[in-house]
Amino acid sequence: MLENPINTLYPINEVFQTIQGEGIFTGVPAVFIRLQGCPVGCPWCDTQHTWEQHVSDEVALSRVTEKTQPTAQWANATAEQLVELMRQKGYSARHIVITGGEPAMYDLTQLGEALEQAGFKLQIETSGTFPLKVTDATWVTVSPKLDMPGGYMVRPDCMKRADEIKYPVAMQKHIDQLDKLLASCPPREGVSIGLQPISQRPRATELAMKVCIERNWRLSVQLHKYLNIE
Template sequence: MTTTKYKINELFQTIQGEGAFTGQPSIFIRLQGCPVGCSWCDTKHTWEIDPNLIIPSNDMLTKKQESEHWSHLTADEMANIFSQQGYKAKHIVITGGEPCMVDLTPLCDTFERLGYSCQIETSGTFEILTTERCWVTVSPKINMKGGYAILESAMQRANEIKHPVATEQHVDDLKKLLLDHNVKHTPIYLQPISQKQRATELAIQTCIDNNWRLSVQVHKYIGIE
């Protein structure tokens, strides 16, 4: 049993829509807090940690819309919620916000002992503290408002690198990052920042030119969370 409490903005079951696990039934754990400052972020409600916005877990589970309210939960409490909610998925995606602001080892260790697989989605700007078995998706956020650098340790720990693109500059930034950190064999996924045709066409052509892979945020196309 672990007593470590995590700041949880959302907890829900769905289908993973991005990267290597696209199509995988998954339980998403969305943590509160992120200082990175991505301009296109679609979860800005997770950025600030306001202790006045703590709510009971039942209220967090039944939120009807995105909000900055969050709950304090241990891994064991989350596992109990999974059971109570009747969740069937055995893959867990820990996202945010920026989940690696905290040590995720106790969280992943608990779930792995219960038979779940774990995946972390991170910007690569904080040390990744987790179990050896955990799948780490680094979505490097380069030159963002928060001023955080992409860490060498994060790039080397990544099981996949999933990069948002809308312009040629984003592609150039990624190529420089891969070169700077000597990344050669990690699978690379390009993800159009929007569903707009220009961004998608750029991502497709770049994937073909570099033998990379495409991630199209399937959940947005089919209209699920």
């Protein structure tokens, strides 16, 4: 993690425009900025190519914006370079999603300020296992990752900062784990809690639907996978 306050560098795996497929902003046009690096190790992760940051995979920024398939290639970029990239690409979406990897490994304050000054709204998707360094206006989506191979714990301060809790589930034990987390690390009053089936299997979806109805929570179905878009 590089934290030069004058010229912070961010390891960029992808930048692309699409439709947000998860959580409260489902259906909203968005530009995704995917960062490289994540030690959490979720077994079902569909972006495992972002876990490691090898010097041998570093390329020019133009290369990562032209990807047609997932790769471990990444490029360093400053906040100013990313804002200029938004301008050059002519993206129509004004909603930016910072994801990964695990984006909270990095200080995102400078990037958030630059994007907000350029007229964008910012959302971060994080596992809640690293301290959050974001602007006050950033929408924080915490997708808690519990008992993962990396051994990282979900932080109480991340749960308190969350604007939205989006939790992946496949079976009842995941609901039980979430209940324990909410009891020990309660979010702010009124924060939206959503359940997201880990797979598209009927059993996982039926469980998520059942619990959401019982508790008046939200269902997040990963719309982009049903639409077969990125």
